[in-house]
Structures are given as structure tokens and as C-alpha cells.
Amino acid sequence: MSQFVQLTVYGLANGAVLALAALGFVLIYKATSVINFAQGELLLVGAYLFYTAFVLLRLPFAVAVLVGVAAAAVLGVGIERVILRPLIGEDPIAVIMVTIGLAAVLKAVVTMFFGTTPREMPKVLPAGTATVAGATVPLDRLVAVAVAVVVLAAFTVFFRWSRHGVAMRAVADDQQAALVQGISVRRIFALAWAFAAVSALIAGLLLADIAELSQNLGTFGLVVFPVVILGGLDSVPGTIIGGAVIGLVSQYAEGMSAGASQVAPYVVLVLILLLRPYGLFGQPRIERV
Amino acid sequence: MTSGRATSMSDREPAVGADTLLTVDNVEVIYDEVILVLRGMSLIVPRGEVVALLGSNGAGKSTTLKAITGLLPTEHGAVTEGTVTFDGADITRAEPAERVRRGIALVMEGRRVFEHLTVHENLVAGAYTRGAAADFDRVYGFLPRLAGLRGRVAGYLSGGEQQMLAIGRALMSDPRLLLLDEPSLGLAPLLVDEMFDIVRRLNTDLGLTALLVEQNARRALAVAHRGYVMESGRIVLAGTAAELADNPDVKEFYLGLGEAGGRRSYRDVKHYKRRKRWL
Numbered sequence: 001m002s003q004f005v006q007l008t009v010y011g012l013a014n015g016a017v018l019a020l021a022a023l024g025f026v027l028i029y030k031a032t033s034v035i036n037f038a039q040g041e042l043l044l045v046g047a048y049l050f051y052t053a054f055v056l057l058r059l060p061f062a063v064a065v066l067v068g069v070a071a072a073a074v075l076g077v078g079i080e081r082v083i084l085r086p087l088i089g090e091d092p093i094a095v096i097m098v099t100i101g102l103a104a105v106l107k108a109v110v111t112m113f114f115g116t117t118p119r120e121m122p123k124v125l126p127a128g129t130a131t132v133a134g135a136t137v138p139l140d141r142l143v144a145v146a147v148a149v150v151v152l153a154a155f156t157v158f159f160r161w162s163r164h165g166v167a168m169r170a171v172a173d174d175q176q177a178a179l180v181q182g183i184s185v186r187r188i189f190a191l192a193w194a195f196a197a198v199s200a201l202i203a204g205l206l207l208a209d210i211a212e213l214s215q216n217l218g219t220f221g222l223v224v225f226p227v228v229i230l231g232g233l234d235s236v237p238g239t240i241i242g243g244a245v246i247g248l249v250s251q252y253a254e255g256m257s258a259g260a261s262q263v264a265p266y267v268v269l270v271l272i273l274l275l276r277p278y279g280l281f282g283q284p285r286i287e288r289v
Numbered sequence: 290m291t292s293g294r295a296t297s298m299s300d301r302e303p304a305v306g307a308d309t310l311l312t313v314d315n316v317e318v319i320y321d322e323v324i325l326v327l328r329g330m331s332l333i334v335p336r337g338e339v340v341a342l343l344g345s346n347g348a349g350k351s352t353t354l355k356a357i358t359g360l361l362p363t364e365h366g367a368v369t370e371g372t373v374t375f376d377g378a379d380i381t382r383a384e385p386a387e388r389v390r391r392g393i394a395l396v397m398e399g400r401r402v403f404e405h406l407t408v409h410e411n412l413v414a415g416a417y418t419r420g421a422a423a424d425f426d427r428v429y430g431f432l433p434r435l436a437g438l439r440g441r442v443a444g445y446l447s448g449g450e451q452q453m454l455a456i457g458r459a460l461m462s463d464p465r466l467l468l469l470d471e472p473s474l475g476l477a478p479l480l481v482d483e484m485f486d487i488v489r490r491l492n493t494d495l496g497l498t499a500l501l502v503e504q505n506a507r508r509a510l511a512v513a514h515r516g517y518v519m520e521s522g523r524i525v526l527a528g529t530a531a532e533l534a535d536n537p538d539v540k541e542f543y544l545g546l547g548e549a550g551g552r553r554s555y556r557d558v559k560h561y562k563r564r565k566r567w568l
Contacts, residue, residue: 163413163420166406170414173403176363180397182389182418182462283405 005135007251013141013210015247016148020203021220022227022239023155024196030172030234031192034084035092037099039200040221041106046072046201047208047217048110051121061124068205069198076197077190084193085186107218118214125209144206151202152240155195159236168192172234226265230272232282241280310336310466310498311357311393316371318352318361318522326352326366327522334466339492339499341509341530343543344519350502351398353519354468357500358395359385375466390418394464398471398502400451402458404444408435411443411454415461428457431495432487449480456487460495467491467499473508481508488512506543510534518543 025039036042049071054064083102087095125140132142159165171178171188179185204217211217227246231238246265253264272280311334318327327349334340344350355361356368359380373381380388403411409425412435416423429436435457438446443454452472459467469488473481489512491497503509510516510530518526518539526536533539 163417166410166413167417169406169410170403173405174401176360177397177401177403178414179360179363179385180358180389180395181415181458182386183414184384184386 002135005133007255009137009141011248011251013144015244016145017203017206018227019239019243020148020199022224024199025228026239027192027196031168032189038103040218041103042200043204044218045106047204050205072197072201073194076193080190080193118212121213226269232279235281238281308336310334312374314372317369319369320366329523332517334500338514341513341516342502343506348519349522359388389462392465394459394462395468396455396459400455402443402451402454408438411458412461415458418462428460432457467497469501485512
């Protein structure tokens, strides 16, 4: 029983980080219809941006987070402005290729400045343990879950009730009709990339704290795909459920036999897609007869 | 009908002046840098009036609306000559959002509601430029049926309800000029009646100026003060609604009536049209 609780907490913590990483992917896909293969690298860059502010520049934690968030937002807007805007209207495959290239560039830039050896980063999440239902679980995992829940809830509220959130969904639905309402589609695109980079920074920060700060953070982007495909490419709540499912399944599988955790998410993914081709919460195309 | 300049049938054809809200002056539109769609296109929308823009498929009516709303760049089109003036300001090259802020709203052809948003969220999107000044009560009051559908997802509404929502959404920006692109297209006859009634009330109850693009010439001229007839990218006929409705060419081409006033078959009209084009 205690092992089960432990696995559940670990699974949820991984799921929370996955959901945050997937959130950026979904935001970009939803608003701009771009499939961003550089999402994992945004995580990597985000984590190193925070490292630079916190460790190298010795800023206080709160200030370092703000500086990191601001830098990530600028990076996101810059990527949209310089790399993706000229590609509006081009073949989706061409755009995908460009994001793959972007991933390589981002990774190379990080290597250029920080090398390939993992960096020491002081733990920012609490180090102690707590007892949950008779099992001992590390506090940092619980805090990671809490942070992810707060961020995801904030985005959900933003999309449902704020004017800009509704505008973003309107752009996702019909760009030309959104233009006619006076919505600046360019600004919405920039906003989506800024949000994606910021959520990636938070995910990268949590991940660096739980695991370690190294090049390997980038490969985390690959695990995002089962999450977003499971939850639905364009659904924010879907990323939460998708992240939790993938996180839990791989932890439980790990508990049964080491190595199974690598395969289990994809097995679940295939099973769910057989039943729901648009993912659990993906928007089916509305067709009225 | 094929002479170079538009034929004005009225001495009361308005001159550009203080009472003019919108002026399209000698506009040329080219798509993809080669396809000439509008040439020498000119029209005037006086303040407080409903103006009908008639013409057959491909005459350039929708392109004219896109030139007025700034949508041409999204379709690789551009205004290469002439000017569009709204309330005294040259908006020929303004961003679409700036035109909305100035008071131009468009009800697009084919309704184009945001399908995955609720009715209310569609109105929120329509009020984007208004910020905190958005007046939902005015729109729900003008189109009471929408109030009952508030929480429904727009994609699942009926065609008539979607058209009503498209109009409500356009009203949310509190426009002074409303452009309507074929609002009656694809609706059942009863709904067509309702739609033209709404267009009339937009003008009489809300005091809006409107430019109504329609293929249904008879109904459009019934609610309009004046009208223009377009063909092959320019205006070929202009006048008050009553004059146009009485014009033999309009009767022949757009109202489907023969000289004697009887209904003509579509085949006759088509034949007549083809013959006339070569004269």
C-alpha cells in the first residue's frame, strides 16, 4: 500500500511537469496551428535562463523567477516574430521542419554557453518528507504538483473568462473572422509563444530541481507527445489529464518491472486513440447537417 | 450596361460631403499580383442610409467589402489604386483592427461564427476593441433570441440562429457602419423575412448606416434607400432603391422580370444576359 501511494505521488509529480510542458505545446498549436517540435528545448532554455539569473547573477529567488519569466517571454515573442511569422501560410510540413531546426539551434546555444556537463543548482523546492496515507513521500514532489495545478488553473481561467483568452480561442477557430472583430492575430500569436516559453520555463525549473540541470532536459520534449496526443492537441484540460495518466502509468509500470515505464505510456496512448481518435478532450470538427 | 462609366439614373445621386460616411473612390484591387478583380470601383454610403450593392456571382461585391475592411492581404490581394475614406479619414491601408476601432463592422458571408465558442463568448470576441465598455444588454435587447442561447456552443446552432449571432457579434464593436455580406444566403424563406426585418431595424431602431451586399435584389431594394449594381469589378448602375427596382435592365437581370412584368424563366434570363453582354 505504501509503495502504491509513493508511486502515485511520484507519478502525479511527473505528470504535473509533463502537463506544464504540454501546455506550451497546446497553446501554440491551438492559437497558431503550428506543431512545435522545439517544446522540449524551450524547457531546456527556460531552466538555464533561471539558472543564469539565480546562480550566476546571484539574484534573490523571487527576482530570479521574474527575470527568467521575462526573458522567456521575450524569447518566445522573438521566435514567433523572426522565425515563424515569415512562414505564415506555408506548408505545415515546412513549418514542422523549421521547428525541428529551431530545437537543434536552441540546444546548441545552451551547449555553447554551458557545456554538456550537468550544473549544480541549489534546491529551491523544500527538501523534507511528508507522510501521506502511511507512505513517506518527498515534499518537493508535492510542491511540484501544487505549482503545476496553480499554473494550469490560471490558464484555464484566462481562456474561459478573460477577453484576451476568448480572443485567443477565437483566433484558433477562424483567423479571418477574428481579424474582422478587431483582434490582432499577430499579437495573439506572439502572446501564445510568450505563454508557451513561460510555462516551459516553469516546467524546466521544476524538472531541474527534481532531477538535474543538464542537456537531457531537452529530451523530455519527446514525452510531451503522448501527453498532448492523449489529451487532445488543442485542449488545456486535456494536458492535465494526459499528463496525469502518462505520469501515473509509467510510475506504476516502473513499480512492476524496471524498464516497463518506457513502453507503458505508448501502449495506453494507442488504446485510447483506438477509442477516441481526437484524444480524450480534442475538439472534433463540428459538422452540422 | 457595358459603358465605361457608371450610369447614374438620378439627379439626387449624392455628392461626397459632410453627410458621407464611406467613400470608395476609383479603387483597383489585384489578387496575387496578376488577377484584376476591381477596377475603377466607386461608391458612396451616406450617413444614416441603407445602401444595397447588387450583382451576380463573381462581380466583385465581396472583394469590395474586403477592401473596405482591410481583409485583402489575408487573401494575397491588395488595393493598388484609389482610396477608401471613412468619416473623412483615409483608411485605404489601415490594419483591420484600426478600421473596427473607427466604427466599421462586417457580417461575413457564410456566417463564420466561432464554432467552438459559446454564443456569449462570440459576443465577447466581437467586443474585443471595446474593452470594459462592451454593452451586452444592447445586443441581447436588440436580438432577444440570442439571450436564450447565451450558453450554447455556436457551432451547433441552426443557420438562422448563427446568422443572428453573426449580426450580434458585429454589433458588439458598436459600429457606425455595418457591412452585411449576403445575410439571407442559405436560409429558409421565413428566416429570410426575419433577416431583412432585422436589417431594416438596424437602421430604424439603432440608427446604423449599412452597406448590404445581396443577390436577392428584390428584398434588398425593399429595405435600402439606394443601390448600386456591380458587374465585372465595377459599378454599372446607381440610383435610389425605387429607381433601380423600376429599371428595365435590373428587372431583366436581377429581378427575373420581363418587359411585361411577368416572371421569366431562368433559362431566358441567362440567354438574354449572354446576348446583352455582346451588345
